[in-house]
Amino acid sequence: xxxxxxxxxxxxxxxxxxxxxxxxxxxxxxxxxxxxxxxxxxxxxxxxxxxxxxxxxxxxxxxxxxxxxxxxxxxxxxxxxxxxxxxxxxxxxxxxxxxxxxxxxxxxxxxxxxxxxxxxxxxxxxxxxxxxxxxxxxxxxxxxxxxxxxxxxxxxxxxxxxxxxxxxxxxxxxxxxxxxxxxxxxxxxxxxxxxxxxxxxxxxxxxxxxxxxxxxxxxxxxxxxxxxxxxxxxxxxxxxxxxxxxxxxxxx
Numbered sequence: 588x589x590x591x592x593x594x595x596x597x598x599x600x601x602x603x604x605x606x607x608x609x610x611x612x613x614x615x616x617x618x619x620x621x622x623x624x625x626x627x628x629x630x631x632x633x634x635x636x637x638x639x640x641x642x643x644x645x646x647x648x649x650x651x652x653x654x655x656x657x658x659x660x661x662x663x664x665x666x667x668x669x670x671x672x673x674x675x676x677x678x679x680x681x682x683x684x685x686x687x688x689x690x691x692x693x694x695x696x697x698x699x700x701x702x703x704x705x706x707x708x709x710x711x712x713x714x715x716x717x718x719x720x721x722x723x724x725x726x727x728x729x730x731x732x733x734x735x736x737x738x739x740x741x742x743x744x745x746x747x748x749x750x751x752x753x754x755x756x757x758x759x760x761x762x763x764x765x766x767x768x769x770x771x772x773x774x775x776x777x778x779x780x781x782x783x784x785x786x787x788x789x790x791x792x793x794x795x796x797x798x799x800x801x802x803x804x805x806x807x808x809x810x811x812x813x814x815x816x817x818x819x820x821x822x823x824x825x826x827x828x829x830x831x832x833x834x835x836x837x838x839x
Contacts, residue, residue, distance in 0.1 A: 598651035605643045605674065612639065612682060619727050620689040624833045628702055628814035629690045638681030646674040690814075691723045693821075693830070694756030695732040695768055698775050700821050700830070701756035702728070702814035708757050715760035722759055730830070732768030733761045754813075765828075772828040776808035779822065782838055789836050796822060800832030807831070811838045 613635065621631030649670050658666070692703040705723040716722045720731065733755045736742035749755050765772075779797070783790050783804060797804060800822055812819040818837035821830050 594651050594654045597654040598647040601650040601670075602643070602647040605646050608678070609639045609643050612678065616682075616685055619725075620686065622727055624819065624835070625690040625702065625728060625814075627835065628812070628817045628819055629688070629704060630815065631685060631689070634688065635681070635685050638684065639678070642674055642677045642681060645677065646670055649673075690728045691721075692731045692756070692762075693728050693812075694762070695730075695765065695772050695775075695810075696754070696756045696813075697733065697771075699811040699813055701754055702812065703754070703757045704815075707754065708759065709753055712759045717759070717762055720759075720762055720764070730765035731756075731762050732765050732772070733758075734763040734767075735771075769828040772810070772823065773808065773825060776810050776823050776825075776828075779804040779807045779809050782809050782820065782836075785838070786836060789834075792836055793820075793834055796820075796832050796834040802831060809834075809838065 616631060616635050617626055621629060621635075626632040650667075653666050653670075654663075687706050689705055690702050691705050691708075694701050694703050708722060713722045721729075736745065745755055745758065745761065748758075755761055779793065783793055786793070793804070797807060800807075802822065806825060808823040808825050810821050810823060812821045812833065818839060820834040820836045820838045822832040822834065823829065824831050
């Protein structure tokens with residue numbers, strides 16, 4: 588009985604340390620890589636929780652199974668070193684997976700905004716990233732826009748590639764700073780009042796998002812927001828075209 592109490596105490600201590608490390612990793616993931624709403628629309632929350640839950644449970648369970656105070660100190664240290672290496676390797680792999688799928692840009696695409704993830708960007712197009720723009724920043728998603736096509740041929744080829752699986756917003760050769768597209772953004776956006784009429788059953792959801800953003804419907808525009816399997820709605824200021832909020836609502 589005493590041996591199991593000692594094992595439980597050691598496992599509890601291991602669990603506390605694991606939770607602290609997981610909390611630090613969560614701060615990086617959710618405050619930097621997947622800030623709201625990207626933790627919702629990009630699947631970051633589910634992926635991170637899956638990885639960390641397995642990692643946090645795995646280590647303490649192994650400690651519960653192997654801890655034995657009767658072992659020489661050298662063997663105990665060796666056991667814990669192996670367990671720690673396994674845990675850290677699993678956490679590192681999990682963070683690498685989360686990082687590879689992280690959102691890096693929110694790109695205006697003519698009539699909507701698209702969440703672009705690091706894994707979405709074709710490697711062969713990365714060298715064509717415009718000066719002053721990072722292809723896949725580590726400090727969180729940035730606002731960009733797709734520039735107007737140079738001619739009909741470029742537009743046709745880009746559209747064909749989009750149908751083939753490479754969205755316009757994920758192409759560095761088409762990127763331009765968001766500031767350069769503000770007029771096109773406000774011209775493409777629609778009044779939120781129009782969205783309320785289109786989705787009367789979700790009017791309450793729209794109102795909640797407007798209150799959070801400190802806005803009123805009469806002075807706010809919206810654009811559809813596309814991200815993998817999700818459609819949300821981005822709220823915009825009609826003067827600056829800045830994105831001021833998000834609604835978990837498919838506007839189509």
